[in-house]
Amino acid sequence: MNIHDLETPSVLIDLDRMERNIARMQERCNSLGLAFRPHTKTHKIPDIARMQLDAGAVGIACQKVTEAEVFTAAGINDIQIPYNIVGPQKAARLADLALYNRITVSADNTAVIAGLAEAARANEMTIRVMVDLATDIQRTGAPIEEVVELAKKIDADENLHFAGLMVYPSNPVVRPVIQEALARLGEAGIGVDSVSGGGSGAALHAHEVPELTELRVGTYVFNDWSSVGKGWVTPDDCAMTIMATIISHPTPDRVILDSGSKTLAADRWDNAHGCIVEYPEARIYQLSEEHAHCDFSACETRPDIGECVHVIPVHTCVVSNLHDHLYGVRGETVEAVWPVAARGRVW
Numbered sequence: 001m002n003i004h005d006l007e008t009p010s011v012l013i014d015l016d017r018m019e020r021n022i023a024r025m026q027e028r029c030n031s032l033g034l035a036f037r038p039h040t041k042t043h044k045i046p047d048i049a050r051m052q053l054d055a056g057a058v059g060i061a062c063q064k065v066t067e068a069e070v071f072t073a074a075g076i077n078d079i080q081i082p083y084n085i086v087g088p089q090k091a092a093r094l095a096d097l098a099l100y101n102r103i104t105v106s107a108d109n110t111a112v113i114a115g116l117a118e119a120a121r122a123n124e125m126t127i128r129v130m131v132d133l134a135t136d137i138q139r140t141g142a143p144i145e146e147v148v149e150l151a152k153k154i155d156a157d158e159n160l161h162f163a164g165l166m167v168y169p170s171n172p173v174v175r176p177v178i179q180e181a182l183a184r185l186g187e188a189g190i191g192v193d194s195v196s197g198g199g200s201g202a203a204l205h206a207h208e209v210p211e212l213t214e215l216r217v218g219t220y221v222f223n224d225w226s227s228v229g230k231g232w233v234t235p236d237d238c239a240m241t242i243m244a245t246i247i248s249h250p251t252p253d254r255v256i257l258d259s260g261s262k263t264l265a266a267d268r269w270d271n272a273h274g275c276i277v278e279y280p281e282a283r284i285y286q287l288s289e290e291h292a293h294c295d296f297s298a299c300e301t302r303p304d305i306g307e308c309v310h311v312i313p314v315h316t317c318v319v320s321n322l323h324d325h326l327y328g329v330r331g332e333t334v335e336a337v338w339p340v341a342a343r344g345r346v347w
């Protein structure tokens, strides 16, 4: 099949670029002696996870239990879920998954630890739990003062195993906190199996945080316009584009594409909703659900109605979750049609 046989909007994955991204990140981790655990929330596709494992990854990460269920069903069974599992239903579901797979979760408070212990006890099993350590992004993460108490609580429970420390993102700025946590745990006589860091930007600085033993990275597999904007990659490293059609050209400068917020996702970078590869000077300044509003005033030429363009999205992980299929392409040939199997698995 040729890409022009596809209807627009369609999400294309340039296979040469994706394969290069996979190889490059794996080589980076290998050279640093880091175990690599790609975060599959970016693509939600077991076939792509399989390529990452074949390249040398030790396992995968999923953000939610239901997402992990899709990957275990596809035969991938070493999964980290770096997320607080809250509530008896979710904990029971996690325990089900962990009975037959190597699942590691994280926790940053005692309520989550108690819920995990209860679910594990009910199944006469052990659940692997890391302590999520606070970082500069101020999302989840226990403050340094609580790390030993949480680790002790996990360690002391016969149905839980203390599996180490988890941080996100593991930028060098967080290194002193990791060092402090390791020192405190050492003084308390608690062994730390693993220090798991993550983030596509942080991966570029992983050599500056030698305490890390493992890295979870997601966006790197496709990259996106925000990765370019942050200086992590170049446009040539972006494997995902949305093939879209010019459907209207109401004024000399206003051009409308058939891809709106339900296709490109609503994220913005540098005041734009992505980059049109064929017209990099154009700006996607606004999205309706099914329309992209573009300003072509800075472009030398204007597109024709019916012309196809390719948009590098701002946030690739959200785009995957909006589509039934991603198309793996080499040049203009469609080599793979992947159902986004974990699409909508957000609970």
Ligand SMILES: Cc1ncc(COP(=O)(O)O)c(C=O)c1O
Pocket (backbone or CB within 6 Å): 039, 042, 082, 168, 198, 199, 200, 201, 216, 217, 218, 219, 220
């Ligand atoms: C806990 C956790 N680990 C790893 C990642 C992967 O980060 P990135 O997509 O920047 O590689 C994320 C992304 O949000 C995350 O939340």
